[in-house]
Amino acid sequence: MRNIQILTERKKQIYHKGEEAFEIACEKKSLAGSVSQRACVFCGSRVVLYPIADALHLIHGPIGCASYTWDIRGALSSGPQLHRMSFSTDLQENDIIFGGEKKLYQALVKLIDMYHPNAAFVYATCIIGIIGDDIDSVCRRVTREKGIPVLPVHSEGFKGTKKDGYKAACEALAHLVGTGSIENKSKYSLNIMGEFNIAGEAWTIKKYYEKMGLDVSAIFTGDGRVDKIKSAHGAKLNVVQCSGSMLHLAQIMEKRYGIPYIRVSYFGIEDMSKALYDVADFFKDNLQITKKTKALVRKEIVAISPEIKKYKKILSGKRAAIYVGGAFKAFSMIKALRTLGMKVVLVGSQTGNEDDYKLLRDMCEDGTVIVDDANPLELSKYCLEKKVDLFVGGVKERPMAYKLGIGFCDHNHERKISLAGYSGMINFAKEVYSSVTSPVWQFVPGRSGAYKI
Amino acid sequence: MKAMTREEYTPVRNACKLCSPLGAAFVFKGVANCVPLLHGSQGCSTYIRRYLISHFNEPIDIASSNFTEETAIFGGGANLKLAIGNIIKQYKPELVGIASTCLSETIGDDVELMLRDYKKNDPEKKQPEIVSVSTPSYSGTHIDGFHAAVRSIVNSIAVKGSKKAEHINIFPGMLSPADFRYLKEIFNDFQTDDVMLPDYSDTFDGPLWTEYQKIPEGGTAMKDIASMGNAAASIEFGRILAEGESAGKLLKARFEIPCFSLGLPIGINETDLFFDALKTITGNPAPEKHIKARNRLIDAYADGHKYVFEARAAVYGEEDLVVGLASFLSEVGIIPVLCASGGKSGHLEKKLGEVIPDLKNKEITILEGADFMEIGEAVKTSNPDFLLGNSKGYKLAREIKKPLIRVGFPIHDRLGGARITHVGYRGAQHLFDTISNTIIALRQDDSPVGYTYM
Numbered sequence: 001m002r003n004i005q006i007l008t009e010r011k012k013q014i015y016h017k018g019e020e021a022f023e024i025a026c027e028k029k030s031l032a033g034s035v036s037q038r039a040c041v042f043c044g045s046r047v048v049l050y051p052i053a054d055a056l057h058l059i060h061g062p063i064g065c066a067s068y069t070w071d072i073r074g075a076l077s078s079g080p081q082l083h084r085m086s087f088s089t090d091l092q093e094n095d096i097i098f099g100g101e102k103k104l105y106q107a108l109v110k111l112i113d114m115y116h117p118n119a120a121f122v123y124a125t126c127i128i129g130i131i132g133d134d135i136d137s138v139c140r141r142v143t144r145e146k147g148i149p150v151l152p153v154h155s156e157g158f159k160g161t162k163k164d165g166y167k168a169a170c171e172a173l174a175h176l177v178g179t180g181s182i183e184n185k186s187k188y189s190l191n192i193m194g195e196f197n198i199a200g201e202a203w204t205i206k207k208y209y210e211k212m213g214l215d216v217s218a219i220f221t222g223d224g225r226v227d228k229i230k231s232a233h234g235a236k237l238n239v240v241q242c243s244g245s246m247l248h249l250a251q252i253m254e255k256r257y258g259i260p261y262i263r264v265s266y267f268g269i270e271d272m273s274k275a276l277y278d279v280a281d282f283f284k285d286n287l288q289i290t291k292k293t294k295a296l297v298r299k300e301i302v303a304i305s306p307e308i309k310k311y312k313k314i315l316s317g318k319r320a321a322i323y324v325g326g327a328f329k330a331f332s333m334i335k336a337l338r339t340l341g342m343k344v345v346l347v348g349s350q351t352g353n354e355d356d357y358k359l360l361r362d363m364c365e366d367g368t369v370i371v372d373d374a375n376p377l378e379l380s381k382y383c384l385e386k387k388v389d390l391f392v393g394g395v396k397e398r399p400m401a402y403k404l405g406i407g408f409c410d411h412n413h414e415r416k417i418s419l420a421g422y423s424g425m426i427n428f429a430k431e432v433y434s435s436v437t438s439p440v441w442q443f444v445p446g447r448s449g450a451y452k453i
Numbered sequence: 454m455k456a457m458t459r460e461e462y463t464p465v466r467n468a469c470k471l472c473s474p475l476g477a478a479f480v481f482k483g484v485a486n487c488v489p490l491l492h493g494s495q496g497c498s499t500y501i502r503r504y505l506i507s508h509f510n511e512p513i514d515i516a517s518s519n520f521t522e523e524t525a526i527f528g529g530g531a532n533l534k535l536a537i538g539n540i541i542k543q544y545k546p547e548l549v550g551i552a553s554t555c556l557s558e559t560i561g562d563d564v565e566l567m568l569r570d571y572k573k574n575d576p577e578k579k580q581p582e583i584v585s586v587s588t589p590s591y592s593g594t595h596i597d598g599f600h601a602a603v604r605s606i607v608n609s610i611a612v613k614g615s616k617k618a619e620h621i622n623i624f625p626g627m628l629s630p631a632d633f634r635y636l637k638e639i640f641n642d643f644q645t646d647d648v649m650l651p652d653y654s655d656t657f658d659g660p661l662w663t664e665y666q667k668i669p670e671g672g673t674a675m676k677d678i679a680s681m682g683n684a685a686a687s688i689e690f691g692r693i694l695a696e697g698e699s700a701g702k703l704l705k706a707r708f709e710i711p712c713f714s715l716g717l718p719i720g721i722n723e724t725d726l727f728f729d730a731l732k733t734i735t736g737n738p739a740p741e742k743h744i745k746a747r748n749r750l751i752d753a754y755a756d757g758h759k760y761v762f763e764a765r766a767a768v769y770g771e772e773d774l775v776v777g778l779a780s781f782l783s784e785v786g787i788i789p790v791l792c793a794s795g796g797k798s799g800h801l802e803k804k805l806g807e808v809i810p811d812l813k814n815k816e817i818t819i820l821e822g823a824d825f826m827e828i829g830e831a832v833k834t835s836n837p838d839f840l841l842g843n844s845k846g847y848k849l850a851r852e853i854k855k856p857l858i859r860v861g862f863p864i865h866d867r868l869g870g871a872r873i874t875h876v877g878y879r880g881a882q883h884l885f886d887t888i889s890n891t892i893i894a895l896r897q898d899d900s901p902v903g904y905t906y907m
Contacts, residue, residue, distance in 0.1 A: 004665060004667070029519065031519070031535075032516075032518045032519040032532045032533075033517075033518070033538065034543070035517075036498075037499070038495055038499060039495065039500060040494045040497075040499070041494075041496075043496050043499070063468050063471070063590065063594075064472030064497070064555075067472065068471075068501070070467060071848075085466060087466055088468060089464055089465075090464065090468070093589070093591055093592045096555075106464075110463060126494055126520075126554075126556040127555050127591075130525065130556070130559050157493075157495070157497070157520075158520035158556060160522075375543075377514075395503055395506060396499070396502060396503055398506070399511050399512045400512045402510070403659075403661055403662045404662060405661055443661075444661055445663045446663035446664075
């Protein structure tokens, strides 16, 4: 692939392990003209708050941002489905000139009367500050008039990266936390954070904790409910997954309520078990919890082991590429793929920081390429150079993998298959197996043995 | 007939429209060796890429000038320059197609002026062509961005050649790759050359790659776009489009190229008008192959007419698509009881009147500027047998337990959105078979005995 040239400004964001001294630039704004796989601040806020199912999510701005995020996540709710609606103030040219506050107010009042949500989030899109709308004051007014929390989310697309959007979402959530009752909260309760209940994953995790003898106070934000979030400060521990998105809220809660947090991942046998053991360790004054945890982990691993072995036999030695939003997920993916006997040769993330990349470096073998905020050209270049058999990523990477005749596993928030927990590991193995070993790849042009008509 | 538009302000609930930069990106992807560049936040490009990828299942690169807070304060000139430079370095395109966004328009960035400055530094014209189109998301919908981009490209690139050529310009509008391939086949069968703009038949529906393609092969060649200025005639689809500014009208005004402004050729009546135009322009008779296809189609209409007669359809999508589909439905005896669009040109009712005989006295509801919740409310009284439109109507179809027949864009919940043929006799054949069989299947499933003959 000599014809793919890396832009000079991008070279520092790519590291070849074993070939050069470690140095990787990250946490930068995306380079103009480089086709970043990242989205924007708004996207960060929207994905974090999206699963709160009994809240109204109103997007203040022109129509696009609302259209492109309608029903976009696979985040399931056990009750209300309001989060799957797309609401927009649909600002028009006149509003750009005269301001959109009046429309925002009318929209909120109408929608609250129509749907009776327990809270409302108002997302500011790019132009809101520029046209001078004071969404904070509109939100305060509607809060007063309607008696539910109406929270502004300062998610103007250009004001940073997706990470800043996570932060804005956490700030909005922080306004809710602490406003509910914490009477009768158990000594052994925790909040699940950074788990969005894609394909019911939060339910799987919640069941594990309950089997350990713990109470799950609130889930941020999978199958989320406003009341649970309001009372979340009654929990004794915050267990944070996908640390990029929720760490900020965990830190606020630690400062404000003295609730400690630990970081976990629920992907792969290794990290899933570690998560449960770490949580049990926190509640170690209760020996029952430790005992139950050990039994649970043992039982689950024994249950899935034969099937995992079957897949491992077939997948051993295959080569994988990983490109995900947050680096934390990449750590788990590397381990999970190793469980299947596979080797990771390319790994990257949209939003990793230096510590993340150092850890990735330590985890990877020589010859692995590590990329920050990569573009499709770079990903393709290294997929071909490293002769990758499987790509783990999101929808935007999928067609690229297929075009190159590479198997693909969707690990993004749009997927419909649960990949978390022990049952999720089986699903993951099946996904990988069904793509990597499909007979359709025999027809990939240029591949050895492919018939040429 | 009942025409409804909103009077007091209501927020949009589940929009039946997208923003204008998406339409422009569609068009730029249909020009050979072109990279689209959205002048705005990173999210605009990424969201639009994802939206297109989920329909086409193709890698779709759309660059961004990636605004920061400083950009929003001091203007996007520097970022735009940097973006163009990086695109040229990485992709070596022949054309960079720039579309503005709500952000760049609101802060008052004058992209045309910036480009004039940029081009000053390139007196020898070594750089690729750059075309820009103004697509503020707060005005119009994706279809307006689409047509505006076509017009901008023609405006910048088409030139008057030394002698009159014989080829025909075709501005097909936002159809599928399968439609585009079929249209080119028709031109070929008429033994005439065409220049179609845009043409994403290959770029949005291409083969696997033996090696990485920075810009997928295909698209209208830049030299062909240049030659649009001396074509024998232009054909432009869209009865709604005919009411506004368009590339065909621009070529007519500037180079006196006759413009045949037609409806989307969906169904026999509208396709006949298209074939008549081709006969007039080329002087050739309709090719035998297509006459036969038309005859088979009429034969199928006869075979199936009773199953579809007075069936009720709810149709939604871009206004021109709705008009085209309504024309087809009417000619086979199906009543388009609800015709809805997120677009708001103000011409929908009149244009439907042109294709639906005696519209005024028919029980048809027309919704302009509608969202899916309004369509859902209208459906309660219109009581359709099926929905006809893009996949975003699925939620509604599921709620009212009626089948959704997927056409247009986007189709995010099925494979093959790129391979649906809507236009011409072939498209009508596909639509007629699909709709008839859907209705027949419903009756079969509803039957207590489950008969095995129709």
